Every structure is written in C-alpha cells, then in structure tokens.
Amino acid sequence: DVKVTQSSRYLVKRTGEKVFLECVQDMDHENMFWYRQDPGLGLRLIYFSYDVKMKEKGDIPEGYSVSREKKERFSLILESASTNQTSMYLCASSSRKGLSNQPQHFGDGTRLSIL
Amino acid sequence: ELKVEQNPLFLSMQEGKNYTIYCNYSTTSDRLYWYRQDPGKSLESLFVLLSNGAVKQEGRLMASLDTKARLSTLHITAAVHDLSATYFCAVKADRGSTLGRLYFGRGTQLTVWP
Numbered sequence: 234d235v236k237v238t239q240s241s242r243y244l245v246k247r248t249g250e251k252v253f254l255e256c257v258q259d260m261d262h263e264n265m266f267w268y269r270q271d272p273g274l275g276l277r278l279i280y281f282s283y284d285v286k287m288k289e290k291g292d293i294p295e296g297y298s299v300s301r302e303k304k305e306r307f308s309l310i311l312e313s314a315s316t317n318q319t320s321m322y323l324c325a326s327s328s329r330k331g332l333s334n335q336p337q338h339f340g341d342g343t344r345l346s347i348l
Numbered sequence: 349e350l351k352v353e354q355n356p357l358f359l360s361m362q363e364g365k366n367y368t369i370y371c372n373y374s375t376t377s378d379r380l381y382w383y384r385q386d387p388g389k390s391l392e393s394l395f396v397l398l399s400n401g402a403v404k405q406e407g408r409l410m411a412s413l414d415t416k417a418r419l420s421t422l423h424i425t426a427a428v429h430d431l432s433a434t435y436f437c438a439v440k441a442d443r444g445s446t447l448g449r450l451y452f453g454r455g456t457q458l459t460v461w462p
Contacts, residue, residue, distance in 0.1 A: 264448050273454070274454065275436065275453060275454035276391075276436070278449060281448075281449055283448065291449070323391070325391075327448065329448060334379055334396060334398050334440075336381050336383075336393040336396055337381075337393075337438075337450055339390045339391040339392075340390060341389070341390045342389075342390050
C-alpha cells in the first residue's frame with residue numbers, strides 16, 4: 234500500500250529557530266510536494282520536486298527552502314521560524330511513470346506551532 | 349496560472365437530501381481529482397476523472413467532468429452523517445514546467461445533520 238510518512242504529527246518551536254520537516258515515501262515516486270493548509274485558504278503549494286536535487290517554487294516559497302538528496306525523502310526547512318508560519322504542513326508524492334494520471338498521495342500532516 | 353473555484357464553500361444539509369458541489373477551473377485540463385479530508389486527518393483520494401464526459405461513482409457520491417465547460421461536479425445522493433467532511437477538487441496542469449502539480453480549490457466543508 235502507498236505510504237507517505239511525515240516525521241512529526243505535532244511540533245512546537247520558537248520564533249527564530251531553524252525548523253526541519255521531513256517526509257519519506259516508499260512508492261518510488263519521482264514527484265514530491267510540500268503544502269501548507271490554513272482555515273479558509275485551502276492547500277497552498279510551497280515547493281515541489283520532480284527529481285533528486287531538483288526543486289521548483291510553488292505559490293508561497295518565501296521563508297522556506299527544501300532539500301531532496303534522495304528520491305524517497307523531501308525535507309522542508311523554515312530558515313528562521315516566524316509566528317505566521319504556524320500551520321498544518323502536508324507532504325505529498327506522485328508518480329510520473331506510466332499511469333502518471335494517478336493522484337497525489339498525502340502524508341498525515343504536521344501541525345506546527347511557532348511561539 | 350490555473351485557478352480553481354469551488355462552491356459552495358460551506359454546505360449544511362439534512363440526512364436523506366441530495367446536493368451538488370461545483371468545481372470550475374480557468375484553463376484547459378482533462379485531469380481532475382476529488383479528495384476528501386476528515387477533521388484532523390489528511391487528504392484521501394476519492395475520484396480521478398481523466399476525460400471529457402467521465403463519470404465515477406462510489407456509494408452516495410458521483411463525480412463528473414465536462415472539459416468543454418471546465419466544470420466538475422460532485423453529486424451527493426441521500427446524504428448520511430458519515431459523509432460529513434471537507435471535499436477538495438484539484439486540477440492537473442496540462443503542460444510546461446508545472447506538469448504534474450495540482451491546483452486545489454479552497455474546499456467545501458460539508459456537514460450532514462439528522
């Protein structure tokens with residue numbers, strides 16, 4: 234079965250800290266995505282990656298960076314956390330092989346609070 | 349940039365009633381996805397619609413796609429409490445460097461009451 238695993242369900246950090254959110258998928262998917270979800274705003278794409286060491290900005294990349302050193306792992310980094318980055322963060326992955334119309338598969342999410 | 353609009357954003361309906369959620373998108377695409385999200389949980393894929401006229405059904409939910417009108421509908425038949433959730437539609441970009449990314453609507457929060 235498809236599995237996207239996010240390292241933490243809940244995380245509390247302080248303003249100014251460097252925060253790492255980790256995501257691992259076991260489906261050999263090429264594409265990986267980071268979203269944040271806020272009430273009333275739906276899902277907004279932060280960054281995505283089509284391949285190892287490759288990244289593209291989404292709609293709200295400011296204040297974030299990403300790392301993809303291995304195919305199965307995609308990390309989101311908050312360089313200097315601020316209170317307006319308190320949110321639910323969702324990781325997703327999808328395949329580009331063959332049946333590339335298959336949906337994105339989501340992790341359980343990380344609820345991040347910045348104090 | 350591809351825009352996706354869902355309506356209504358909030359839907360409160362009585363058990364046993366029927367209703368339709370609408371999803372409009374702004375540029376050509378023939379791949380549309382519906383997801384469900386329960387409170388505090390992640391997104392679960394419901395339907396994948398791949399061509400004009402596509403219709404998929406699962407239980408009390410039926411999704412359809414009209415690519416000419418750039419419209420998808422999610423029809424709820426004889427609603428039950430278990431359908432209470434937030435429903436998202438998402439459209440796949442057709443071409444260019446954004447191939448593969450999805451553009452999401454803001455979601456429809458459905459509450460079914462007795």
